[in-house]
Structures are given as C-alpha cells and as structure tokens.
Amino acid sequence: MADTISFLLDGKVQIIDFSRQSHLKPTTTVLQYLRDLPGHKGVKEGCAEGDCGACTVVLAEPDKEGGLSYKAVNSCLLFLPKLHGKQLITVENLQDGNGNLHPLQKTLAEQNGSQCGFCTPGIVMSLFGHYKSGASAERDEIEDTLSGNLCRCTGYQPILESAQLTLTDVHSDHFSAEQEETRAVLNAISKDSLTLKTETQVYYLPTYLNELLRLRSKYPQALLVNGSTDAALRVTKNHELLPAIIDSSNVRELKEVQASGGKLRFGSGVTINELLELTKERFPAVSKMCKTFGSKQIRHLATVGGNLGSASPIGDLAPVFLACDARITVQSVNGLRKIRMNDFITGYRQTALRPDEIIRSVELPLIKPSVLIGAYKISKRYDLDIATVSAGFRVELDGDEIVQNCIAAYGGMAAVTSRAIKAESFLNGKKWKRETVEQTLPLIRESFTPISDARSGAEYRSVVAGNLLLKFYLDTQNK
Numbered sequence: 001m002a003d004t005i006s007f008l009l010d011g012k013v014q015i016i017d018f019s020r021q022s023h024l025k026p027t028t029t030v031l032q033y034l035r036d037l038p039g040h041k042g043v044k045e046g047c048a049e050g051d052c053g054a055c056t057v058v059l060a061e062p063d064k065e066g067g068l069s070y071k072a073v074n075s076c077l078l079f080l081p082k083l084h085g086k087q088l089i090t091v092e093n094l095q096d097g098n099g100n101l102h103p104l105q106k107t108l109a110e111q112n113g114s115q116c117g118f119c120t121p122g123i124v125m126s127l128f129g130h131y132k133s134g135a136s137a138e139r140d141e142i143e144d145t146l147s148g149n150l151c152r153c154t155g156y157q158p159i160l161e162s163a164q165l166t167l168t169d170v171h172s173d174h175f176s177a178e179q180e181e182t183r184a185v186l187n188a189i190s191k192d193s194l195t196l197k198t199e200t201q202v203y204y205l206p207t208y209l210n211e212l213l214r215l216r217s218k219y220p221q222a223l224l225v226n227g228s229t230d231a232a233l234r235v236t237k238n239h240e241l242l243p244a245i246i247d248s249s250n251v252r253e254l255k256e257v258q259a260s261g262g263k264l265r266f267g268s269g270v271t272i273n274e275l276l277e278l279t280k281e282r283f284p285a286v287s288k289m290c291k292t293f294g295s296k297q298i299r300h301l302a303t304v305g306g307n308l309g310s311a312s313p314i315g316d317l318a319p320v321f322l323a324c325d326a327r328i329t330v331q332s333v334n335g336l337r338k339i340r341m342n343d344f345i346t347g348y349r350q351t352a353l354r355p356d357e358i359i360r361s362v363e364l365p366l367i368k369p370s371v372l373i374g375a376y377k378i379s380k381r382y383d384l385d386i387a388t389v390s391a392g393f394r395v396e397l398d399g400d401e402i403v404q405n406c407i408a409a410y411g412g413m414a415a416v417t418s419r420a421i422k423a424e425s426f427l428n429g430k431k432w433k434r435e436t437v438e439q440t441l442p443l444i445r446e447s448f449t450p451i452s453d454a455r456s457g458a459e460y461r462s463v464v465a466g467n468l469l470l471k472f473y474l475d476t477q478n479k
C-alpha cells in the first residue's frame with residue numbers, strides 16, 4: 001500500500017507525505033490546508049461544520065463518459081486523503097491565464113452580487129460546480145445549488161439574477177480547454193490502496209471491497225467512514241484525535257447500482273445526491289426526502305451507508321426506508337447477511353452490525369400499484385436543517401380501499417426511529433378515509449413520549465406527528 005496522497009492543484013500534482021510533513025495529519029481538513037497556503041486565502045472558515053458554505057471548493061475527477069465530473073463540497077468537512085486522484089479547484093483557479101475573471105465572477109461583480117465579500121468565493125464555487133455540471137438555469141435549480149451558502153449582506157436577489165444570466169449563456173471556459181490534459185494527469189495517479197501513517201494516526205484508504213473487509217476485520221476499533229460528514233465534526237468541533245480510520249469512499253463495489261423488475265439495489269457508498277436521481281421515477285418518496293437533505297455540498301459527500309450507520313434518531317433515510325420495507329445487506333470477511341430495515345436499528349445510535357461488518361448495499365423492493373408511500377420532514381427551515389419530526393408512511397389498499405400492511409414510521413419522536421404500532425394495527429382492516437385517519441391520531445400521540453429541545457416542544461412534536469398522517473391521507477386523495 002502506498003503512503004502518500006497525490007492530487008492536482010494550481011496545474012501541478014501535489015504530493016503529501018504525512019510521515020514527513022509533520023504539520024499535516026490525515027484528518028487535517030482541506031480548509032485548514034488551503035488557509036495555510038500563501039495563494040488560497042479566498043476559501044473562508046465560517047462555521048467549520050458544513051452550514052455556511054464559505055469554505056466551498058470544487059473537486060473534479062474523471063467520469064465514465066470521458067469527461068470530468070465537478071462537485072462543490074465543503075472543504076471544512078473534507079479530510080486531506082479525500083483529495084487523492086482528484087483536482088482541487090479554489091476560487092483563485094477560476095480566472096484564465098490572462099487574468100480574465102471567469103464569466104460567473106464577472107457577472108456577479110457587474111450585477112452587484114457581492115458586498116462584504118466574505119461569502120462570495122463560496123457562492124462562486126457552488127455556482128461553478130453547477131455551471132460545469134451542465135445543470136439548468138431554472139431558478140429553483142439555482143436556489144437548490146445555493147441552499148448551502150449563506151450571505152448576510154448582499155441579499156440573494158442579485159446573486160440569483162447574476163447566476164441565471166451566466167448559466168443561460170454557458171460558454172466553454174479554460175477548464176474545458178484543459179480537460180483532456182487534466183484527465184490524463186488524474187488517470188496517471190495510482191489508484192492503489194493507501195495507508196497513511198503519522199506518529200499518532202493511521203488512515204487506511206482501500207480501493208477494493210476485499211481489502212476493506214480485511215481491514216474491518218483486523219481493526220474493528222478503527223472508525224469506518226465514507227463521506228465523513230458526520231465523522232469530520234468529531235475533529236472540527238470536538239477536537240478529537242481519531243487514532244485509526246478506515247475510509248471506504250474509494251471502494252468501487254460500494255457504488256454499484258442495479259435496477260431490475262421494479263427493484264432497486266444500491267451500494268452503501270452511493271451519495272445522497274446520486275440516490276435523489278436514482279429514485280426519482282420509481283421511489284419518489286425517497287427522492288423527495290433526499291431533496292431536503294442538507295445542502296448540495298453535503299449531498300455530494302454524504303452516503304447512504306453513513307446515514308444508516310450513524311443510526312441517528314433524526315436521520316432522514318430511516319423512516320422512508322422503513323416505509324419501503326428496505327433490506328440491508330451487510331458483509332464481513334465471513335460472508336453476507338440480509339437484515340430488514342425494521343430490525344436494523346437496535347438502539348440509540350446502535351445497529352445490528354457486528355464489529356467486523358459493514359453495510360454493503362440497500363435494496364428497495366418492488367412497490368405494487370396498490371401500495372401508497374409518503375415521506376415528510378418538518379424542520380425550522382426547508383433547506384439545510386435537521387428534522388424536528390420526520391415520517392415515512394405506507395398503506396396497501398385492496399379494491400374496497402381497505403388498509404393492509406400499514407407502516408407509520410417516525411424520526412425525532414424517540415431515541416430511535418420508531419413505528420406507531422398501535423396506530424398501524426388500528427388502521428389495518430379499516431377503510432382509508434378521513435374519518436378513520438382522524439380516529440388514528442390520538443393513537444399516534446399515545447405511541448411516543450417525545451422530548452422538548454431547541455428545535456421544538458414535546459407537544460408540538462406530538463401534534464405534528466398526527467397531522468403528518470392526515471397530510472399523507474390528503475396527499476393520497478389528490479393523486
């Protein structure tokens with residue numbers, strides 16, 4: 001296994017040897033690294049926890065179509081090894097060799113899209129990721145792209161208008177002209193697995209699944225990560241030294257997707273943005289949940305495996321996966337096991353995983369036309385917020401609209417994602433009509449003893465939990 005990382009920055013391959021560069025650790029964030037360089041002070045630290053977007057940079061890597069894929073990410077959540085084999089692009093790289101501003105920068109300046117300028121590099125980089133991905137100039141698409149970027153003084157109108165102007169008139173930029181050369185440089189960087197060691201830390205970055213499973217079995221105490229959006233906060237907020245990390249984000253087998261006969265199976269390394277696209281047609285409730293998940297920068301990093309693995313009571317995927325009756329495949333060196341989503345979360349931040357196992361993939365079974373699924377997330381604001389209450393519902397209706405196999409799963413109501421079993425039993429065998437649903441609401445409230453916290457009071461949670469079932473009913477009537 002190699003022990004250095006290589007990536008492209010400022011037109012040159014940069015090599016970091018952690019055993020020699022003592023000021024850098026494998027868990028040094030890309031933000032910290034860039035701020036220490038003389039020519040990259042455009043990247044800013046606002047919150048250091050993925051909430052403000054001031055630290056946004058873009059990562060480019062070769063795609064399957066012979067081009068490059070560009071993704072805006074929060075550099076405050078990115079450990080240095082995640083740069084291996086990629087191009088790191090900061091706001092300083094956008095102007096061309098003659099010193100001309102990138103069209104996005106030029107229009108933003110001309111349209112008065114910047115005042116104090118603290119947020120501007122992050123906003124430009126989010127828009128640059130959007131520009132290079134060929135996404136549309138529709139207002140809601142641009143708003144979604146900027147959902148992870150706060151601006152305190154300009155006001156968003158001129159920013160949105162300048163983005164629309166540039167994106168409706170996309171020309172090639174110097175990155176397009178250099179694409180072939182960039183691909184060749186990135187493809188020449190070895191994709192071998194890495195072991196990065198310092199005196200206090202070891203960071204494994206395996207390329208293949210069998211290596212990952214061996215590492216998991218040999219070092220069960222090491223922290224397994226994928227996108228690291230949860231794990232990075234332990235470093236940036238709690239200032240923990242993580243002594244051993246196994247990073248599964250380069251394992252291709254964990255990104256595999258198979259769709260057949262109405263079923264969908266995807267690897268645990270699939271990101272939330274990828275899941276959003278994959279489920280749009282056949283599992284719209286899942287896609288809808290992904291849309292309100294964090295911001296685009298977070299969704300580019302955060303994975304399905306990380307969301308389920310963290311077993312957070314307010315994780316967005318668990319309620320809707322319960323409603324879809326998802327099956328989780330877990331794997332160790334000793335083989336595979338399938339666990340129903342219903343049995344996967346066993347306690348507060350605990351799962352049915354054994355110490356040597358990883359989440360390999362998730363399967364969403366075929367949804368028959370007689371089955372209705374809905375997913376809802378209530379939070380203080382629509383974008384980039386964690387759920388106060390979330391819910392995933394499923395009812396199967398026979399020809400007489402009689403409910404069978406009801407699932408009413410909730411996040412934010414207890415220490416674990418939980419089902420309102422009494423309410424489900426009451427609804428099963430009854431007609432799917434408003435009156436029955438209203439009779440169910442007290443049973444939902446009785447099923448939980450939610451807490452009051454900074455996000456809401458317990459009473460609010462109880463009322464909302466019931467109202468969400470009513471909303472689900474009304475939504476099924478509007479189809």
Ligand SMILES: Cc1cc2nc3c(=O)[nH]c(=O)nc-3n(C[C@H](O)[C@H](O)[C@H](O)COP(=O)(O)OP(=O)(O)OC[C@H]3O[C@@H](n4cnc5c(N)ncnc54)[C@H](O)[C@@H]3O)c2cc1C
Nearest residue numbers: 050226227228229230231294303305306307309315316359
């Ligand atoms: C600003 C911000 C906004 C966020 N918004 C949301 C949101 O809207 N909704 C939401 O649900 N979450 C949100 N999160 C939390 C987090 O992004 C998600 O839980 C995400 O899906 C975690 O994925 P990851 O790959 O980054 O996990 P990581 O941080 O890499 O890992 C998280 C946990 O999962 C375990 N794990 C990772 N991969 C596997 C695997 N293959 N097998 C077994 N265990 C594994 C790890 O050991 C670790 O304990 C947010 C986080 C931040 C910082």
Ligand code: FES
Nearest residue numbers: 046047048053076
């Ligand atoms: S510093 Fe705020 S998102 Fe990174």
Ligand code: FES
Nearest residue numbers: 115116117151152
């Ligand atoms: S221009 Fe001041 S924060 Fe955006």
